[in-house]
Amino acid sequence: MSELQELVEGIRRDLESHLGEGKVADYIPELAKVDPRQLGIAVATIDGGFHTAGDADTPFSIQSISKVFTLTLALGKAGDALWTRVGREPSGTAFNSIVQLEYEKGRPRNPFINAGAIAVADLILAGHQPREAIGEIVHFVRFLAGDDSIAIDHEVAKSETETGYRNLALANFMRSFGRLDHPAEHVLGVYFHHCALAMSCRQLARAGLYLAAGGSNPVLGSRVVSRERARRINALMLMCGHYDGSGDFAYRVGLPGKSGVGGGILAVAPGKASIAVWSPGLDQHGNSLVGTAALELLAQRTGWSVFGP
Numbered sequence: 408m409s410e411l412q413e414l415v416e417g418i419r420r421d422l423e424s425h426l427g428e429g430k431v432a433d434y435i436p437e438l439a440k441v442d443p444r445q446l447g448i449a450v451a452t453i454d455g456g457f458h459t460a461g462d463a464d465t466p467f468s469i470q471s472i473s474k475v476f477t478l479t480l481a482l483g484k485a486g487d488a489l490w491t492r493v494g495r496e497p498s499g500t501a502f503n504s505i506v507q508l509e510y511e512k513g514r515p516r517n518p519f520i521n522a523g524a525i526a527v528a529d530l531i532l533a534g535h536q537p538r539e540a541i542g543e544i545v546h547f548v549r550f551l552a553g554d555d556s557i558a559i560d561h562e563v564a565k566s567e568t569e570t571g572y573r574n575l576a577l578a579n580f581m582r583s584f585g586r587l588d589h590p591a592e593h594v595l596g597v598y599f600h601h602c603a604l605a606m607s608c609r610q611l612a613r614a615g616l617y618l619a620a621g622g623s624n625p626v627l628g629s630r631v632v633s634r635e636r637a638r639r640i641n642a643l644m645l646m647c648g649h650y651d652g653s654g655d656f657a658y659r660v661g662l663p664g665k666s667g668v669g670g671g672i673l674a675v676a677p678g679k680a681s682i683a684v685w686s687p688g689l690d691q692h693g694n695s696l697v698g699t700a701a702l703e704l705l706a707q708r709t710g711w712s713v714f715g716p
């Protein structure tokens with residue numbers, strides 16, 4: 408067995424007694440049904456290696472991790488004009504916060520908080536019906552992962568559509584400042600559906616490889632973005648990927664990462680690997696509790712860090 412394979416299995420074993428810790432997101436009723444005692448880990452190295460442990464093949468709701476993929480897609484469409492709509496600063500507030508929107512006249516602080524991702528969804532919607540934009544996002548994520556079986560969990564999308572009052576408020580508030588080009592219901596149709604993409608750690612680690620390998624997927628041989636753009640997306644993940652827990656994640660793990668309230672985290676070790684972990688129990692910021700612990704152990708044991716050898 409390879410050293411890295413032993414290492415990921417060791418992490419899974421070492422965290423066994425912590426499974427079930429944290430609180431599963433229940434503001435999206437469909438997510439409250441997930442068994443919290445699960446942990447999956449998948450590491451895809453840029454030389455084509457692949458290592459998994461635990462529940463790495465169980466699909467889960469990727470939620471806000473999808474914001475990395477929609478940002479990538481929207482940058483491809485709008486280029487740097489995207490930054491007139493959304494900022495690049497950490498928010499220091501909860502992922503669903505509305506307060507800064509008033510001070511900043513409807514321009515969200517970054518593309519990873521809900522308001523920012525809603526603005527990104529609005530850009531992807533340009534010239535399309537919501538259904539087409541959703542199709543384009545699914546297609547893009549399948550291309551990134553090299554896996555056509557990836558799909559949206561429509562029960563999750565429906566569950567969030569029925570209860571997403573806060574997101575509806577964010578979208579309407581932005582629209583009141585003239586910051587959205589489309590009706591809130593259309594933009595949220597896109598947003599809720601991309602959040603409801605279901606992927607396993609295995610699929611997610613593969614989809615994130617382009618960020619670890621300078622913008623192209625070395626396994627599939629496909630270029631996704633330029634080197635410069637991959638670095639910049641990683642920078643945003645490091646600064647903003649865990650909302651008001653981003654500083655703590657950088658301190659403990661030392662890698663760019665993006666979390667979702669489904670309990671998944673995509674982390675990037677540039678030049679080395681793309682890593683996906685999943686465990687449904689969340690901390691007070693909505694980031695996976697045991698998933699973060701798994702990444703912390705992985706970073707310690709491999710020595711992977713963007714802050715030094």
Ligand code: GLN
Nearest residue numbers: 470471502521602667668
């Ligand atoms: N769809 C979720 C929401 O809008 C995404 C939040 C998250 O994963 N942090 O609340």
